[in-house]
Amino acid sequence: MPDPRKIKTPGVYVPEKMIFPNSVIQVSTAVPVFIGYTQKANDGKQALLNKATRITSLKQYVQLFGSGQGALLKFAITAAPASWPVPNAPHVTINGREQAVQASAPSFYLYNAIRLFFQNGGLACYIIAVGNYHENILLEHFKTGLSILLDQAEPALLVMPDALLLPHDDFYALVQMALQQCKEMGSIFYLVDVWGGSAMADVNVIGSGSTLDVITDFRTNIGADALSYGAAYFPWLNTSILGVDEITFANLPDLDTYIETDASHQAAYHAVKTALLNTAYALLREDNAMHNEATIAAVQQSHLALLAVSLNYKQLIAAATAAANVQPAAGALAGVYISSDLSKGVWKAPANVNLAGVIKPTLYITDAVQQILNVSTADGKSVNAIRTFPGRGVLVWGARTLNGNSNEWRYISVKRTVMMIEQSAKQALLPYALQPNNADTWMKVKDMMYNFLLGLWKQGAFVGTSPTDAFHVSVGLGTTMTAADISNGVLMLELMVALTRPAEFIYIRIKQQMQKP
Known part of the structure; x- marks a missing residue:
């Protein structure tokens, strides 16, 4: 509206006067950021490596970042030791010998974490790809990812599943760094899995001082600062995220010594090998990442033929698939947080909720064990349990931050609600900076x-x-x-x-x- 004292043209002028005050817009709490390794990182026009990229579906993730490791994910088949069971290593009996099936190379977790995220109610998220499946897993890559996060205003949750592949000391250095950054930013809450959580053989050792006591190790190494800006979950999960068609002979050692030894099975196996398998192996040598449609088709055709002629092969595939389906929980938890925030509000604890795509936790947690996880008299660092209940399925059964002894910041919902209010108020008050006081x-x-x-x-x-x-x-x-x-x-x-x-x-x-x- 022009100044009335300066108007010189006859006419009618209608000024609009604001009578309502400015409003505070609640900032989003329902967008996580995932940092880790991907198959690729480009949109066909530009590279997306070390860039924060917003996606809204698994399909979009696959278009930009690819899928799982394919034939790069390798499993070893070894004789089961006398001190069986090997922690979380499925075992089978092959030609009268008990065999353990375990991954023999890094099994990257980001892609499956994204799948669990969307299955459990996730909608939008950011991806920061810091490397591909051929690269070494380095602390510096994650430091770069965290530095990129500093420039992002929308993400409210941080998930780094591939960080679990770092060596022990590097992992905990990263956790402390991430918690400190979350505190400095004031807008990010970190979901942490316990390092080594998939290798836990016996829950009874928790708190006993055993070398397998990953919980005591976790509490000892996460530091003491910024604990209210994160929450930990234990144990890892036996999921159904990978189907039986995603693990094939391409992921296993040479099959010759693992097929049935009787003549009829050997004949059937060698017929498949001559007609199909040799061609598939030849294609894989040139395309071990399985990018080409011809390779994928040849592998699937040989895989189906082997399933039809060999029970041993079928058992090995089932065992390898079960091993690959052991996943950290934070990806699924991010989906639970988002679903809870959107349906009920950030002030509702993201707990007592079923996990989709999960068969059971890798360990059975009892009330006595959860008491040790939930409340630590020594240092107050809480770890939230994931438990199975008869008739109710797999539930998130904990709602505490890492700062479990704090009267103010003990609960995840309390901390995140205050973070939301702080960030909402901060954004709303920006227009009043430098206004008359x-x-x-x-x-x-x-x-x-x-x-x-x-x-x-x-x-x-x-x-x-x-x-x-x-x-x-x-x-x-x-x-x-x-x-x-x-x-x-x-x-x-x-x-x-x-x-x-x-x-x-x-x-x-x-x-x-x-x-x-």
Whole structure:
């Protein structure tokens, strides 16, 4: 609207005057970022390596970053040791000998984490590819990924499943670094899996000081700073994410010594080998990543033929598939967080929720073991359990941050709600920077924040039967600021909120009533 004192053209002028205050827009809490290794990283026009790329579906991920490792994922078949069972190594009996089937090369986790993410309610996420399947797994790659994350405003969760492939000390150096960065950014919450969690053989050793005590090792090495900005989950998961057609002979050693020894099976096997298998092996030597359609078709045709003629082969494939399906939990948990945030709100604990695509945890967690995980009297570092319950399936059965002894930041939902309020307020107050620090500005800010918190209270974010009981907004001279503050250009806003907390421990008290005459 032009200045009325400067108008020189006759006519009617209608000024629009704003009577409503600016509003606070709730920042998104439902977008994670995944950092790790991918098959490729390009969109056909430009490279996407070391760039934050937003995707909204598994199909889009495959288009930009490829799929799993294909024939690059190798398994070894070894004689089962006398001290069986080998932790999480499926075993089969082949020609009278008990054999263990284990991955013999790094099994990258990012692709399957993305699959679990979308299966469990995930919608959009960011991918930061820091390398491909042919590269060495290095701490520096993840440091680069974290530095790229510094420039991203939307992601609210951090997942790094491939970090579990780092050596022990590098992994924990990265965890401490990531937690510290989450604290500095104030907008990111880190979902952590326990290093070595897939190799746990006996839950009874937890807390016993055994060399297999990965929980004590985890608590010892994650440090003591910024613990409220992350949550840990244990154990890893036996999933159904890889189908029986994704693992083939291309992932196994030469089959000659593993096929049935009787004449009829040997004849059937050699017929398949002569007609199909030799051609498939030749193609694989030139295309071990299985990019070409001819290679993929030849492998699948030979695979189906072998399944039809050999029970041993079928058992080996089942065992290798089971081994490949052991996955860390954070990818699935990211989907659970997003689903819970969108359906109920960030103030609802992402727990007591079924996990899709999961058969069972790799370990059976009892109440006694969870007590050790949930509450650590030594250092207060909580680890959330994933458990199987009869008739209820696989459930996320914990809702604590790593800072489990903190009265303020013990619960994931409490910490993430406060993070959401802080970031929402920060974005909303940016237009008021360098505005006059006077009563008019204070009133606008107070009204804006009051309306925002009122909306959250109505959605169930706060306890209290009235807004007065649930929250309070203060700003102004004599309440949050002194005359010296104002002289120094300081505008101080104080928010007090009564946050809802999860009912972690539910008691039922039953009393017998005397029979009335």
